[in-house]
Amino acid sequence: MSSIFLFFGIISLLVVIHELGHFFAAKKMGVKVEEFGLGLPPKLFGKQFGETFFSFNALPFGGFVRLKGEEESSSENDSFESKKPYQRAFIIIAGVAMNLVLGVLIFQGTLFSRDFKSEYFPIINNIKPVFGRLEVVSGLIAGLSDESKLDRATLKNGDYVYSINQVEVSSNDQLKQLVNSSTSDNAVIVLKNIKDGTLVKEVSVPLINKDGKKYLGIYLGDAGRVVYEGNDRFISGILHSANVLKLSFQSLGLLIDQSIQTKDMSILTENVDGPVGIYSVVDSINQNNSSIINLDILELIAILSLSLAVMNILPIPAVDGGRLVFIVYEMISKRKPNPKFELAVNKYGMLFLLGMLILVTFKDVTNIFAQ
Secondary structure, eight states: OHHHHHHHHHHHHHHHHHHHHHHHHHHHTTOOEEEEEEEEEEEEEEEEETTEEEEEEEEEEEEEEEETTSSSOOOSTTSTTTSOHHHHHHHHHHHHHHHHHHHHHHHHHHHHHTTTBOOOEEEOTTOOOSSSEEEEEEEEEEEEOTTOOSOGGGOOTTEEEEEETTEEOOOHHHHHHHHHTOSSSEEEEEEEETTTOOEEEEEEEEOEEETTEEEOOEEEEEEEEEEOOGGGGGGHHHHHHHHHHHHHHHHHHHHHHHHHHHTOTHHHHTTOOOHHHHHHHHHHHHHTOSSSSOHHHHHHHHHHHHHHHHHHHSSOTTSHHHHHHHHHHHHHHSSOOOHHHHHHHHHHHHHHHHHHHHHHHHHHHHHHHHO
């Protein structure tokens, strides 16, 4: 039950932080904020403070701000519509900025707690971060073949082959060479876990002889972590946020490219999570930690906050970036776009986003029941 409350708490925090950006920016630009809502309608209760009505709503999922003149035409000085394009742009961008700041601050704190070393992450297609020093661990066990003699029950996420026949592993190619050149039908391997570096076990594993070569029957991968040193530590939150966004974009681009080349969209959809998928991650972290507040949860919040910022600034109808496109058009053309056209674009854009959300959620639910 605590995972459900934690999940809704995280999502609500991210949305409320975003809406607070719009709220404070609107106040700064002299725009009246008619309502600041916690949760989504239907409305439960609320109270008027100054010019703003603060409401509490039935659906515990995020929040919203309602600005004067944002949805209806108004020429009054305190309306959103009456403000200059750059002022409206500032109000719209402020929500994204707040999510970016939240992600940066959380990463600065978690990195400080970890002696400015990030958590390990899988290295895919040699995609590497831009900032900091990358430490790589090879021999990561990504899976086992059907023929492998290694006991699956003893393995857990993050285990890697530290040494084989008393020789420390430096790369996956070296590990394969050590196995193939073994003069025995068994290999003595030492397993460690990248989470805490502790020894998992030392075991003698029968080798697989196939096509004149010897194998352990392990699917190998690399894991890496970023170490921030010197003056980089003072801005490690900014640098790590940039690294996370860069890795996320490149990984997403790789998935899109593979989907196009193979003409199989399931490659993309199977690796993109919706609300149910995010809940599963939250629940997994929560179940494996005795405390609700822990570094893994905080870093998940930071990643989600950065992702929310990026998704909102993209030029997609119905999100902040889509609204910003119309303002930029107004700045360039010196005339306002057709309000009916803008309303229609945002309306159908929202329907499209809701449709995508339903599809991704259906995929997440199907994956859970398929396990």
